[in-house]
Amino acid sequence: MEDFSEYVGLSRPTVSKYFNDPGSVRRKTRERIEAAIKDSGFRPNIFAVNLNRRRTNILGIIVPNSTDPFYMALTRRVELIANEAGFLAFVLSSDGNPQIEERAIETFKSMNVAGAIIAPLGAQSHHEKLLSLGASIPLIYVDSPLNETSPFVGTNNRQSFHLIVDYLCRSGEPPCYLGMPPVNTNATTRELAYVEAMQRLKMEPVVLPIEKVETWDFEKFGYDEMLKFLKNGKKLPTNTVLCANDRVAFGAISAAYHAGLKIGRDADCDLRIAGHDDHPLSRYACPPITTVAQNYNEIGRLAMALLMHKLGESSHATAPLPAGERILLNAEIMLRESA
Template identity: 70%
Template sequence: MVGKTIKTMEDFSEFVGLSRPTVSKYFSDPMSVRQKTREAIEQALKKSGFRPNIFAVNLNRRRSNILGVIIPNSTDPFYMALTRRIEMIANETGFLAFVLSSDGKAEMEDRAIKTLKSMNVAGAIIAPLGVESHHATLDELGRSVPLIYVDSPLDDTSSFVGTNNRQSFNLIVDYLCRSGEPPCYFGMPHVNTNALTRQTAYLEAMEQFRVVPEIVELTDSKSWDFERFGFEEATRILTSGQGFPTRDRALRQLIASPS
């Protein structure tokens, strides 16, 4: 095959002089073939410059090394930091993190989930849209691969990694009540379960400390651009002359969590 461009696994198998199953076995796990065979394949790779299609390789594996990640906003600082960390850990453990954004749209989330299924991913980490998520599609994915939700759970049965809102708000309210005025609550767009659970946690904490809760009235929104929402709502309130009733809890927009 001298002078011929090697494009497929079949071409490479012929070039290296080994069977297609043996070459596939090497790409699935290099340590699964004999050392002599491994060395021959690695030398042939250097000589030919061949690089297999990683997605095609994974489709043929019983167990893929692709980890699917779906986030609602790829430009949000929190999600950017989250995906960087996931990619780092995945790389260290022999996985490839494949990140997709739903862009806050249910149809995009549904398409991303179907894409992950078609790629035969080993597992998935998803920050769900929540309110607008297609639950049936997510449930179907969860039955086929390990699935973890981050930032907010889909429902009470979800495997979930995120903030303990009740504990967080209890500590925040305690600190602010002891250091000055009781805080008011500047909420978030009602896009997932965090909107309700955080407001409930605030109300419970205020009741515990026997102070009157103050919830800032905000414009109804389904936006996932939390920083813009926080800025525009705060600007609207301040420029209207209304102001905030007490020390504000709006720092949630930048500090506590994106959602």
């Protein structure tokens, strides 16, 4: 920057002012700087510039799996909003590994990010590291909260499970429940939501016993667990299975297929299987999965709106922000052939 200031024949504060906000300098000065940029090819190092600022224009995003369509859709929404607000969104994946999540946290600290949106690993997360980061910059959690007080935007599991359980009970045998690995708080909250929904309908909840393994390979988990219940001609307590999420349902449907069962809601079908989340690929499963839809776009928008509010950038909000720092969105049922 010193060399470029000398090259263009202006003071460094003037040049810095231009790079922070081109419209803040006079037109002739701006034209002079832009001509010098074109001639010299100079570009400021964005990371060096941000390290020297009291507050940067970099936002961090941590997700458990960058290739999962749910997180891809969520981060795409966040990146678009960040860009429109003049921020650079930097996405890191923890790959379901607490050590990699910790490294991502340390990376964001070293980058001096202004704030971050995090889908935590939950039970495996380094809570102290995240709490320490949250003490210095605003953090918004999505998908599952870190604890009961952390700022969070996600789906109202009580509403969504009541919706799907009510439909399954009205349309056939009441569902038993196939849970998910205990990798984040969704494992507990969704099981409790299923039990509560069944009890509200005066039905006996049936939670299938599962292996307590901490794995993010939900499809394999659903396949292995369902196969345990179906092998050797065993019968499930009911012919309807509600899975904790669609990825578990993918595996459960595959296991049922290999056990020779026909999945669906027709009279000649052996088993109904439903899910939760409306994973982008659930409509293309065989058969397409009946599920409840999380609104990825709205989760992303509200998470960014809450983060912008905490950063004092509320002018970038596209709609009024709900009160409080824990925003739960209602889900919509998606009726398809699997149940």
